[in-house]
Amino acid sequence: MYLGKKVRLERILNRTDGRTIIVPMDHGVTMGLVDGLMDMRATVNDMATGGADAVLMHKGLVRCSHRNAGKDVGLILHLSASTALTPNGNTKTLVCTVEEALRHGADGVSVHVNLGDPDERLMLADLGRVAATCDDWGVPLLAMMYARGPEVKDSYSRNAVAHCARVGMELGADIVKVSYTGDPESFADVTACCCIPVVIAGGPRMDSTRDILEMVHGSLLAGGAGISIGRNVFQHPRRVNLVRGLRALVHENATVDEALALVTS
Numbered sequence: 001m002y003l004g005k006k007v008r009l010e011r012i013l014n015r016t017d018g019r020t021i022i023v024p025m026d027h028g029v030t031m032g033l034v035d036g037l038m039d040m041r042a043t044v045n046d047m048a049t050g051g052a053d054a055v056l057m058h059k060g061l062v063r064c065s066h067r068n069a070g071k072d073v074g075l076i077l078h079l080s081a082s083t084a085l086t087p088n089g090n091t092k093t094l095v096c097t098v099e100e101a102l103r104h105g106a107d108g109v110s111v112h113v114n115l116g117d118p119d120e121r122l123m124l125a126d127l128g129r130v131a132a133t134c135d136d137w138g139v140p141l142l143a144m145m146y147a148r149g150p151e152v153k154d155s156y157s158r159n160a161v162a163h164c165a166r167v168g169m170e171l172g173a174d175i176v177k178v179s180y181t182g183d184p185e186s187f188a189d190v191t192a193c194c195c196i197p198v199v200i201a202g203g204p205r206m207d208s209t210r211d212i213l214e215m216v217h218g219s220l221l222a223g224g225a226g227i228s229i230g231r232n233v234f235q236h237p238r239r240v241n242l243v244r245g246l247r248a249l250v251h252e253n254a255t256v257d258e259a260l261a262l263v264t265s
């Protein structure tokens with residue numbers, strides 16, 4: 001691995017434990033108005049204050065949200081997009097380049113691929129090209145990999161999630177983001193098939209803080225490298241404290257009860 005990529009990865013992955021807390025904020029392109037993302041500067045500052053390792057967003061948000069008076073936090077620029085207004089919303093297209101991301105000061109980039117989509121081949125081709133460019137420039141690549149398509153029976157199954165993780169790894173990602181399978185036993189097979197860090201997505205909005213923490217704790221027990229969770233974090237009523245609790249889980253090996261106490265304190 002080139003030194004430049006190693007240096008940038010340490011802005012995303014904690015150099016001591018190799019784990020990370022990433023908070024994605026790319027939802028506006030897909031959904032439009034999103035609670036928690038109206039004042040981006042405040043949200044980024046809250047995530048940094050709580051102890052997130054990195055935030056993830058589209059290129060246009062950097063100018064109104066990042067690296068201001070608050071604490072420093074890593075930056076991942078998302079390169080692919082689609083909107084909820086199209087019937088083909090699961091087909092992602094590239095809207096940014098690695099070179100643009102570097103000009104914006106990014107520490108890494110991310111690409112979203114939905115395996116099983118009728119246009120899967122286009123997204124896989126994009127992932128391969130971005131991975132090659134990332135290697136050229138020494139930029140870490142996060143691959144968001146999901147099983148979503150007409151032939152997918154259960155997108156959270158052990159086999160589907162492991163397949164997603166394996167594709168991301170084999171096509172050149174440095175970190176892969178997948179759904180959580182629901183229990184440490186099945187998720188251990190997902191992490192075992194990868195030689196790169198595996199982080200979990202947050203999934204649907206949860207009403208229970210304990211459920212969020214237990215999901216994260218379970219993924220860590222299975223060998224996961226942390227989280228890339230958006231709405232369940234930045235829409236939480238005590239979001240700064242929640243990030244502190246997540247940091248205790250991910251980087252300090254706290255129990256769920258210890259993390260929950262930080263959230264409610």
